[in-house]
Amino acid sequence: MKVLAISGGSKNGSNDAMAREALMGAKEAGAEIEFIRLHDLNLKPCTGCIACVNNLMQGGNGDCVLKDDFKWLENKVLDADGIIFVMPIFEKGSPGIMHVLQDRLCGPSHDIGINFVAQKIAEKEGKPGPDPRKFKKKAVSFISIGGSDWNTRVSADMNLVAMTASWKVIDDIVFAWAKSIVLDDEKVATCHRVGVNIAKAAADIDNARYLGDPGVCPLCHSRNFFLNSDGMAVCEVCGMTGELSKVDGKFVFTVEPGQYDLAHTLLPGKLKHMDDIYHYETRLAEQKKTPEYKERIKKYVAFISASKPEQKEDIQ
Numbered sequence: 104m105k106v107l108a109i110s111g112g113s114k115n116g117s118n119d120a121m122a123r124e125a126l127m128g129a130k131e132a133g134a135e136i137e138f139i140r141l142h143d144l145n146l147k148p149c150t151g152c153i154a155c156v157n158n159l160m161q162g163g164n165g166d167c168v169l170k171d172d173f174k175w176l177e178n179k180v181l182d183a184d185g186i187i188f189v190m191p192i193f194e195k196g197s198p199g200i201m202h203v204l205q206d207r208l209c210g211p212s213h214d215i216g217i218n219f220v221a222q223k224i225a226e227k228e229g230k231p232g233p234d235p236r237k238f239k240k241k242a243v244s245f246i247s248i249g250g251s252d253w254n255t256r257v258s259a260d261m262n263l264v265a266m267t268a269s270w271k272v273i274d275d276i277v278f279a280w281a282k283s284i285v286l287d288d289e290k291v292a293t294c295h296r297v298g299v300n301i302a303k304a305a306a307d308i309d310n311a312r313y314l315g316d317p318g319v320c321p322l323c324h325s326r327n328f329f330l331n332s333d334g335m336a337v338c339e340v341c342g343m344t345g346e347l348s349k350v351d352g353k354f355v356f357t358v359e360p361g362q363y364d365l366a367h368t369l370l371p372g373k374l375k376h377m378d379d380i381y382h383y384e385t386r387l388a389e390q391k392k393t394p395e396y397k398e399r400i401k402k403y404v405a406f407i408s409a410s411k412p413e414q415k416e417d418i419q
């Protein structure tokens with residue numbers, strides 16, 4: 104059973120230290136462990152070309168066309184039974200490097216709904232199709248470390264990492280005022296426990312349970328909601344719509360009927376999303392062939408070109 108810790112912090116800083124502390128716990132609980140620092144890797148941002156999804160829809164494996172260290176990292180992630188993401192809090196949320204990884208690892212090419220459909224296409228056409236490890240059940244935990252109490256977005260950011268592949272979240276810890284976390288024995292012990300917990304969860308994934316703050320959303324435990332103008336609230340992680348009320352001084356989220364079938368973290372909601380995307384992507388592919396579409400794009404390209412430093416190559 105393999106447990107991976109991925110740190111997005113500065114070299115040998117608080118995040119690296121707490122990732123290693125969690126791995127000490129995971130090792131004690133019997134896991135084979137590995138530590139990765141995102142800043143050691145060459146990871147390019149996703150350009151949104153969707154070559155990966157197009158490839159999946161044609162029976163391919165959906166590999167990214169960018170050439171960098173992503174494939175190496177993806178293999179580590181796909182092999183792991185448990186992953187602990189340890190990230191510094193930047194601007195109240197997860198850092199840019201985490202978003203770069205997220206777009207590559209947790210975008211449509213790794214969505215289990217899309218891969219489910221892709222596998223069926225591949226079987227029908229006798230093609231290789233998606234890597235079977237994309238369907239592997241996995242436990243993940245999140246540790247977010249901030250220098251202040253500006254942290255209201257980070258849990259939602261981190262939990263979205265688990266959404267695409269429907270990974271099972273075990274712990275979700277946010278540390279405020281944690282610049283000196285290495286010297287704070289209580290917080291260090293919490294990180295150690297996160298490691299023990301994930302090793303135990305990964306060893307028995309079918310019975311693994313969420314161990315964190317119960318939160319407000321009954322499905323994904325999020326405390327982050329988008330408040331619509333019609334009085335309804337939308338959970339920022341699983342996307343379920345409902346009403347927020349206060350009962351005995353605590354917020355309660357009562358979801359509208361049918362919302363569990365639309366939840367972004369569960370397979371039925373993913374398959375619906377897949378249908379929607381498929382409809383709009385195929386419509387766009389047809390529209391792109393028309394003279395009107397080509398004319399409109401030509402007008403924008405002719406209007407102004409993008410400024411860039413002289414030595415910069417065109418980004419795809």
Ligand SMILES: Cc1cc2nc3c(=O)[nH]c(=O)nc-3n(C[C@H](O)[C@H](O)[C@H](O)COP(=O)(O)O)c2cc1C
Nearest residue numbers: 112113116117118191192193194195249250251253
């Ligand atoms: C660009 C930037 C933005 C930051 N924004 C926040 C913030 O919004 N909230 C917070 O609690 N800490 C914030 N911090 C503090 C970092 O979370 C803290 O320095 C980090 O956890 C240290 O990790 P390291 O020692 O592993 O590099 C920010 C730091 C930087 C560099």
